[in-house]
Amino acid sequence: MLVAELIAQRQFRFTEIPIEDPGPGEVQVRVNAVGICGSDLHSYAEGAIGDTPCEYPMVLGHEPAGTVVKTGTGVGGWSRGDRAALEPALYCYHCEFCRSGRHNICANIRFLSNPGTPGFFREFVNLPVSNLLAIPPELSLELATIVEPLAVALHSLKFAAIQPRETVAVFGAGPIGLLTIACLKDAGAGRIWVVEPVSHRRELALRMGAAAALDPTHLDAARQILSDTARRGVDCAIDCAAREDTTNAAIRAARNGGRVVLTGIHSAAFVPFEVSPMRRKELAIFNVRRSCHESHEALSMLTSQMSSFAPLVTHTRPLHALPDAFTLTEHYADGVAKMVVVP
Incomplete structure (x- = not known):
């Protein structure tokens, strides 16, 4: 072969x-x-x-x-x-x-x-x-x-623990980010911001259910999200891009007592995090390791929503x-x- x-x-x-x-x-x-x-x-x-x-x-x-x-x-x-x-x-x-x-x-x-x-x-x-x-x-x-990456996105939502109408920021609109947006909508999330520098990915993110698509090359995405939420921040920030800047932007965009989910894989073994806002806001930080028993759920979701x-x-x-x-x-x-x- x-x-x-x-x-x-x-x-x-x-x-x-x-x-x-x-x-x-x-x-x-x-x-x-x-x-x-x-x-x-x-x-x-x-x-x-x-x-x-x-x-x-x-x-x-x-x-x-x-x-x-x-x-x-x-x-x-x-x-x-x-x-x-x-x-x-x-x-x-x-x-x-x-x-x-x-x-x-x-x-x-x-x-x-x-x-x-x-x-x-x-x-x-x-x-x-x-x-x-x-x-x-x-x-x-x-x-x-798509079953395997969709299972990863579903696994990440176990940590995100989204409640109906909660606000979410997703950093990165590659396949995992796009699938995460679909899962968030399915879970009943409220307004979803996506932060993505590639224009066609921002367009896809809007099609998948994001309410706002921000280009981080032209603005400070975390600052914009804070402005959009009257300085409160989002209930949950999910980093699917796994860069130093996206992880720290997710930390800045999350509300006091919020959740930050790190789904993407950082290229570097050591990444500087902004620990002061993590501490001040008492954020819960979660790491995601692939998936765990979500594949059948992913297959069912994919089959029932193929057109999406x-x-x-x-x-x-x-x-x-x-x-x-x-x-x-x-x-x-x-x-x-x-x-x-x-x-």
């Missing part, structure tokens, strides 16, 4: 490797579609995700959907041709965190696309049957790639055009929102 390996920063190599049969309890899946995530871009452009360096060669991609090819022994309920969204995380199920239901912080987690565990920019994959979610016939495989989510998938590219797909996505070119690779 064809595999795309990242062998250095901004450099892919295409290679053929054998396809192994699925083991007991596993399903072999033809990978039909994989979304490019912001963390893929970190690995590609920076050679690391935060303080975790790439280990070359490695296979990226963790927002997959595909079609069942064959099943291993002991697998029932799945047949050749069945379509599925694929969970990219493998848990140990016996550590203290798994036993308490917090599988996303499993002490022995393996995440497909992290160093040592190849991701989905390849033609076939063998996965435990529990990592497959059946998708309905009306949902395209390309749109099904469909505009997010703006581009597709074949696997052999992966370098072009990454370049276009990295530079926000051609109005790209979500890029989906079709192996």
